Amino acid sequence: MKTTSNGFDEHAVLHRLTHYLPAQNPLKDFVHHNTLHAFQHKKFHDALAKATTLFGYKTYLPLEDFRNRLKKNEINQSVLDWVIEKEKGKENFSVWKDKLLHQNYDESVKPRIGNLRANWKKEYAINLEKSTHSLLFRLLCSYLDQGIALWTFPEKATGFLAAIKALEQNTSQSLFSSTRVKELLFNNASISELLEIVVGKVELYEYYLFDQQFSHPGWSGMIATLEANPTSLLDAKPISFEELVKFELLLEIDVLDKKFNGNWSPLGSRVRTHEYKLFESVKESELFQVLSLWQQAFEWSFYDQVLGSVHQTETISSTSIPSFQGLFCMDDRECSFRRHIEHQDSKAETFGTAAFFNFEFYYQPVNGKFHTKLCPAPVTPKYLIKEEHRKKKHVKDLHYHKHSHSLLFGWIISQTLGFTSAFKLFLNIFKPSMSPATTASFKHLHKKAKLHIENKNLTDTENGLQVGFTIEEMANRVEGLLKSIGLVKNFSSLVYVVGHGATSVNNTHYAGYDCGACCGRPSSVNAKVACFAANHPKVRLLLKERGLTIPDTTQFLPALHDTTRDEIQFYDEESLSELNQRIHIQNQEIFATALRNNAKERSRRFDTINSSDSLEKVHKNVKKRSLSLFEPRPELNHATNAMSVIGRRSLSKQLFLDRRSFLNSYDYQVDPSGDFLALILGQVAPVAGGINLEYYFSRVDNQKLGAGSKLPHNVMGLIGVANGIDGDLRPGLPSQMIEVHDPIRLLVVAEHFPEVVQKAIAKNPSTYEWFKNEWVKLAVVHPETKQIFVFEKQEFIIYNPIQKTNYVQNELEVDVKTKENLPISILKTA
Numbered sequence: 004m005k006t007t008s009n010g011f012d013e014h015a016v017l018h019r020l021t022h023y024l025p026a027q028n029p030l031k032d033f034v035h036h037n038t039l040h041a042f043q044h045k046k047f048h049d050a051l052a053k054a055t056t057l058f059g060y061k062t063y064l065p066l067e068d069f070r071n072r073l074k075k076n077e078i079n080q081s082v083l084d085w086v087i088e089k090e091k092g093k094e095n096f097s098v099w100k101d102k103l104l105h106q107n108y109d110e111s112v113k114p115r116i117g118n119l120r121a122n123w124k125k126e127y128a129i130n131l132e133k134s135t136h137s138l139l140f141r142l143l144c145s146y147l148d149q150g151i152a153l154w155t156f157p158e159k160a161t162g163f164l165a166a167i168k169a170l171e172q173n174t175s176q177s178l179f180s181s182t183r184v185k186e187l188l189f190n191n192a193s194i195s196e197l198l199e200i201v202v203g204k205v206e207l208y209e210y211y212l213f214d215q216q217f218s219h220p221g222w223s224g225m226i227a228t229l230e231a232n233p234t235s236l237l238d239a240k241p242i243s244f245e246e247l248v249k250f251e252l253l254l255e256i257d258v259l260d261k262k263f264n265g266n267w268s269p270l271g272s273r274v275r276t277h278e279y280k281l282f283e284s285v286k287e288s289e290l291f292q293v294l295s296l297w298q299q300a301f302e303w304s305f306y307d308q309v310l311g312s313v314h315q316t317e318t319i320s321s322t323s324i325p326s327f328q329g330l331f332c333m334d335d336r337e338c339s340f341r342r343h344i345e346h347q348d349s350k351a352e353t354f355g356t357a358a359f360f361n362f363e364f365y366y367q368p369v370n371g372k373f374h375t376k377l378c379p380a381p382v383t384p385k386y387l388i389k390e391e392h393r394k395k396k397h398v399k400d401l402h403y404h405k406h407s408h409s410l411l412f413g414w415i416i417s418q419t420l421g422f423t424s425a426f427k428l429f430l431n432i433f434k435p436s437m438s439p440a441t442t443a444s445f446k447h448l449h450k451k452a453k454l455h456i457e458n459k460n461l462t463d464t465e466n467g468l469q470v471g472f473t474i475e476e477m478a479n480r481v482e483g484l485l486k487s488i489g490l491v492k493n494f495s496s497l498v499y500v501v502g503h504g505a506t507s508v509n510n511t512h513y514a515g516y517d518c519g520a521c522c523g524r525p526s527s528v529n530a531k532v533a534c535f536a537a538n539h540p541k542v543r544l545l546l547k548e549r550g551l552t553i554p555d556t557t558q559f560l561p562a563l564h565d566t567t568r569d570e571i572q573f574y575d576e577e578s579l580s581e582l583n584q585r586i587h588i589q590n591q592e593i594f595a596t597a598l599r600n601n602a603k604e605r606s607r608r609f610d611t612i613n614s615s616d617s618l619e620k621v622h623k624n625v626k627k628r629s630l631s632l633f634e635p636r637p638e639l640n641h642a643t644n645a646m647s648v649i650g651r652r653s654l655s656k657q658l659f660l661d662r663r664s665f666l667n668s669y670d671y672q673v674d675p676s677g678d679f680l681a682l683i684l685g686q687v688a689p690v691a692g693g694i695n696l697e698y699y700f701s702r703v704d705n706q707k708l709g710a711g712s713k714l715p716h717n718v719m720g721l722i723g724v725a726n727g728i729d730g731d732l733r734p735g736l737p738s739q740m741i742e743v744h745d746p747i748r749l750l751v752v753a754e755h756f757p758e759v760v761q762k763a764i765a766k767n768p769s770t771y772e773w774f775k776n777e778w779v780k781l782a783v784v785h786p787e788t789k790q791i792f793v794f795e796k797q798e799f800i801i802y803n804p805i806q807k808t809n810y811v812q813n814e815l816e817v818d819v820k821t822k823e824n825l826p827i828s829i830l831k832t833a
Contacts, residue, residue, distance in 0.1 A: 013194045025224030025734035033514035036693040038700040047777045048295040059114030061704035069297035083300040108290040120214040126273040135254040137729045149721035163242040181260035197252040203269025221732030302747040308827040311804030325352035329499040332358035333667040343597035354488045355666035358526040360533035361484040376522045387468035391453040435630035442513045444504025447525040477536035478545040487679045489670025494557045502526030505567040507637040530561035567629040567638040569602040635739040642744045650754025659828040665691045671755040677763040688773040695749035701736035702746040709735035749779040757799040
């Protein structure tokens, strides 16, 4: 079996090909990432030009859109002039401004991908995609199915092609018409041998494979992802990208043999080889220069507001002990919730961090068959947290019974319960309610659940995982968590550790609404584990020896914030002391008021809710919205995300950030060397940056880089979504999640000395790449002088804000008047 042919190394080519394909996990593990990760080694604007030339992606907003934003002052005129002058020089300012404002360009996209295989239509009048994709997609979906299909794939084998062979041997109906194809299948023909039949010319093999796989990038990317991470499937189905390519080539040969009775020549014999160079260097385009200037002006119109406002804030320090403290996720949806809590209690102190709370593990609920990963996707945990046995009542509904699809039982249900089901469906329009089909965050962990957290015997393992954490392991993680956010003194008697999750119905992308730091799941278990560790007397004793003293009266209490419904659930309340019980009862009213205010602030973007109604009515309608079967936008998730602040709360507490900022707490005084900062930036760049870029690219090209509208989506095997029953998988975000999003790169604002930040980002090459190539923008606030520095051309330079600073008296009164983004402002009430 040949795997190389005259310089063609099929394994190297397949590896290169998978690098360019979408890298989205199955729906249950949906985690945001940089859609154009394959180009991340290049400078941002150069990468966009290459991605457009090669694959036909739209990577900027249309020219007319930018010009309209200038008219609406969403792009500031002074900022635009500053960008043009900085990038093109004073002497060329007038010429380039005229190009941006008035010159017309052909914005149509003519990609290189697909050009070679297009010759099948030209030369043979045959559409190979139409002839092969339907069968290919159905077989892949059937083989990989995770529970939707009534019948499992007929053959279970050691791989996809082995299953196909078994199917051919054991069934009377063959998948192939051509005898030659069957022989090639059973003789284990290599990709090189199959390409010799289909293409003929070695020089075109790589181009052809890129054309073939990018005719269905969704399925190709999913197979490549599953091969690299087979644990993504609960019901393991071994499959490799190589098997997919081989099988598709076999299908193509079969279609061609059937149509032409074997009388056809390879495609390479009909084309000029020198005309097909997929990775030939990209020529500089004036259109892309114009678009990149507009994009920078759009971004800096926002960045300048942020940096100008940060520069004007006052440094406020307090040595008093707060009334209570709260640890929240750095998630942008917690930005406004924290602000409203602080407005209700000015003596409260809140912190932001990644909501796995520095505890990485797999979780197994009571009666659970599988382990669930509760930590960032790239991390492979060595620990298992198990729920202790309890009587667990499952909500039952005959509509979801496994026999409801059988001939007899299904007919009985349709003739009886079918009528009540139709009535329920009608009633749901006017009165949405919780059902067994609702994905609810509070269901992830029962309020009274007990967890096996402490490991007292290192031999206590399960499937190679240590059950629970030892005292030292818990102490290490609590120390890392508290020091990274700067909470090392002035502990309140009550410290809340608040995870987050979401509730929705009929939402295929539900995992994208939960905590990304917990692999797309609610972070309630992580909050409970972190609190158990922080409250453990032996852990505190060990921390005290390390110089971190937590008072005996301080208690950590876990909670979960449902970001869709703006509700909160507390755990382990019975463990509180009498004093903390009284404090907690008072704080619950503060949380309740903050949640109502947060719901009102969110509601201004919801067409079906009148934000001018009372707080109680708005909150009621927000909760009702989360349960509506007909609501494609239960919440707007990370839409409008645009920045991340890494610093003390005083850096952002006085700002109205319009729910657009990730907030990661950090105190440079606790970390003078920048070691913790390096770790935080190593998380913020791929996590917050990945979220930001997936929203960016899904917004600028929702058809190719996004998932299109949710409305025609069908769930394929519980793996992904597709349009119709035989379409390609749709990676990226649906239009309903990104329609209000402004596509700008994430601005990271860090509080420390520039030279320390420079060393921090340089410690990890993969982190440095994000900033060096400007996939995210980095700015530094000098902690003593408040001077702003921006990172450009691998050095920090002083930045002086251009626009006037905005001020806001009451954000709840301002934000109900418009659905558009509001300017970053300084709160006079802060």
